[in-house]
Amino acid sequence: MTASDSSVTTARQAAAAAADKLAHDIVGLDVSERMALADIFLIASAESERQVNAIVDGIEAALASHDRRPVRREGRSGGRWVLLDYSDIIIHVQHEEDRVFYALERLWKDCPVVDLELGDDPSAKKAVPSAGTDAENDAQPAEQA
Template sequence: MTATREAAALAQIAAQAAADKLASDIVLIDVSDRLAITDVFVVATGNTERQVEAIVDAVEEQARLAGHKPIRREGQRDGRWVLLDYGDVVVHVQHSEERVFYALERLWKDCPFIPFTDAAAEAHAAERAAGVDG
């Protein structure tokens, strides 16, 4: 079994929202074969508590605009690891220290990763290339 199209689409929205707030090491992990409760984990890193909060706010806003509201939000007080549960998609926004310590990708290494490309970074690179070439 693989993640549903709807879950993959929401995961892409969440990942792009995180990227727009300069999150690093964004990965999408298809956990649908291993877990019955969700299809995709989105994992993103913020370097400070403030950045973690900004990433979480951006993800919630973009998901809301796409018609999705989190079922649960955990970890907000500390700003070190915030979890947004959308049912089929669970977004983990971790401070860089927690990301290294808990290493979620290592725990789920047997699951397939869903490709993600930061559309804004790609557009910016294309603009720079056009400016250099033109």
């Protein structure tokens, strides 16, 4: 048994909303074979408590536009680890320090990863040279002067 199509769709919508609010290390885990209560755990990190809350707001707004509302929300006041329970998916937005400490991915390492279709490769972003580098300036034809 794998996660339902509707759960995967919801997870992708939530992941896109989290990415729009600059969440990083966004991972979806198919926990449907290990847990009867949910199909997917979605985990995202943020650098500050303020950003955790902004990501949560973005996710809730995005899913509300698809008539989805959490049945339970925990941790909002602290802003370190917020859990949004949508029954079929459970979303964890964690401060990056808490994510390293609690290591949810390690606890659920035997569960398959869900393709969230975010289409971003962080290593590719680092490889893109910034505009106006010396190498680009040296490549300019001399007659432009």
